[in-house]
Amino acid sequence: MKIPVMIPNHEYDIILERGALAHLADYVKIQGKVLLITDTGVPQAHIELVSAQLADCDCYIVEQGEGSKSFTVLQKILSYMLAHDFQRSDCVIALGGGVVGDLAGFAASIYMRGIRFINFPTTTLAQIDSSIGGKTAINLDGVKNVIGAFYQPSLVIIDPEVLKTLDHRQIVSGLAEALKAGLIADAKLFALFSRADPMEEIETIIYRSLLVKKHIVEQDEKETGLRKLLNFGHTIGHGIEACYLDSLYHGEAVALGMLYFIENESLKEQVIKIYEKLGLPSTCDYEKEAVFTHIAHDKKASKHTIDVVVVSDAGKSHIEKMSFDEIKARL
Numbered sequence: 352m353k354i355p356v357m358i359p360n361h362e363y364d365i366i367l368e369r370g371a372l373a374h375l376a377d378y379v380k381i382q383g384k385v386l387l388i389t390d391t392g393v394p395q396a397h398i399e400l401v402s403a404q405l406a407d408c409d410c411y412i413v414e415q416g417e418g419s420k421s422f423t424v425l426q427k428i429l430s431y432m433l434a435h436d437f438q439r440s441d442c443v444i445a446l447g448g449g450v451v452g453d454l455a456g457f458a459a460s461i462y463m464r465g466i467r468f469i470n471f472p473t474t475t476l477a478q479i480d481s482s483i484g485g486k487t488a489i490n491l492d493g494v495k496n497v498i499g500a501f502y503q504p505s506l507v508i509i510d511p512e513v514l515k516t517l518d519h520r521q522i523v524s525g526l527a528e529a530l531k532a533g534l535i536a537d538a539k540l541f542a543l544f545s546r547a548d549p550m551e552e553i554e555t556i557i558y559r560s561l562l563v564k565k566h567i568v569e570q571d572e573k574e575t576g577l578r579k580l581l582n583f584g585h586t587i588g589h590g591i592e593a594c595y596l597d598s599l600y601h602g603e604a605v606a607l608g609m610l611y612f613i614e615n616e617s618l619k620e621q622v623i624k625i626y627e628k629l630g631l632p633s634t635c636d637y638e639k640e641a642v643f644t645h646i647a648h649d650k651k652a653s654k655h656t657i658d659v660v661v662v663s664d665a666g667k668s669h670i671e672k673m674s675f676d677e678i679k680a681r682l
């Protein structure tokens with residue numbers, strides 16, 4: 352299935368198809384060289400499957416984990432590209448989860464002021480959320496995604512087949528972003544989580560999540576308004592994630608962060624039941640002051656307020672300006 356993303360001046364297709372990575376020639380036409388960026392946790396079989404189909408391909412493997420979203424790793428990639436004569440007509444392909452996508456996309460956005468970028472997401476989180484919309488980033492001084500660019504891929508190929516090798520906790524972490532999409536804008540997507548085993552419905556979950564995100568980013572690529580909805584759960588979630596990088600995954604932190612802004616007690620109870628069923632955390636002991644220090648760096652913050660996303664019912668959300676004091680009181 353082909354899903355066009357119609358961002359003005361940056362249109363591209365998402366291919367969502369089981370087995371698509373096994374016949375790339377049907378979708379990817381590449382003239383120049385490719386830098387395939389992946390990480391040490393992505394199974395070799397996936398790397399070989401992709402690289403074997405690309406005529407002129409260098410593979411660059413970074414250490415798995417959030418730590419690779421750093422200036423140090425970014426600089427090494429850029430130096431590699433320069434040393435190996437990558438030109439503006441060449442291409443970067445990300446093969447991996449959100450870490451590889453964010454890092455590779457940012458490298459592509461600044462090398463020679465921007466070279467072609469393609470994303471082959473291999474985690475549930477990346478297939479559901481991070482591979483589309485063009486947010487690319489690294490972290491700085493412990494602050495999540497504070498250095499980056501909006502840089503759209505020219506193609507995204509989503510092959511759910513590769514999820515077979517992903518461990519259960521990572522699968523579930525990614526599903527939190529689909530729950531987010533359901534809660535902000537798609538009550539039917541949200542309802543799927545109470546009804547079904549999500550892995551039996553994974554293609555529908557990916558598809559519906561992508562439609563929610565596509566619809567939003569087509570209207571507001573640079574997050575001046577509507578796109579803030581996609582940040583539901585991330586204000587407190589990013590704060591918790593930044594403090595507990597070694598023990599919490601992104602989706603788990605977002606799951607925790609969403610609970611603070613569901614202003615409907617029976618919906619919140621339903622969400623907690625879904626977390627329990629899936630194995631997502633619904634509580635976490637954390638250092639409030641440390642978490643708040645990170646929250647203050649939220650990109651939706653002004654001097655003493657942050658635009659937060661509030662969900663009033665499944666599929667119904669709005670943006671609200673909230674004072675730092677009010678957010679502190681909720682922690």
Ligand SMILES: NC(=O)c1ccc[n+]([C@@H]2O[C@H](COP(=O)([O-])OP(=O)(O)OC[C@H]3O[C@@H](n4cnc5c(N)ncnc54)[C@H](O)[C@@H]3O)[C@@H](O)[C@H]2O)c1
Binds near residue numbers: 392480496518601
């Ligand atoms: N740009 C965006 O819009 C956006 C959206 C959401 C999250 N993010 C970012 O994404 C990151 C989290 O991404 P993630 O959850 O995918 O984590 P991740 O990229 O760290 O991947 C999780 C782990 O799975 C391994 N892996 C990847 N594919 C695999 C496969 N098919 N089989 C087995 N193992 C595999 C990786 O090596 C890694 O160890 C965070 O940095 C977050 O900030 C970005």
Ligand SMILES: O=C(O)C(=O)C[C@@H](O)[C@H](O)[C@H](O)COP(=O)(O)O
Binds near residue numbers: 484486528574581589
């Ligand atoms: O695409 C968006 O917009 C999102 O907010 C998606 C989030 O799931 C994602 O984690 C994003 O990277 C958060 O962005 P940030 O601007 O809060 O760093």
Ligand SMILES: [Zn+2]
Binds near residue numbers: 528585
């Ligand atoms: Zn997220």
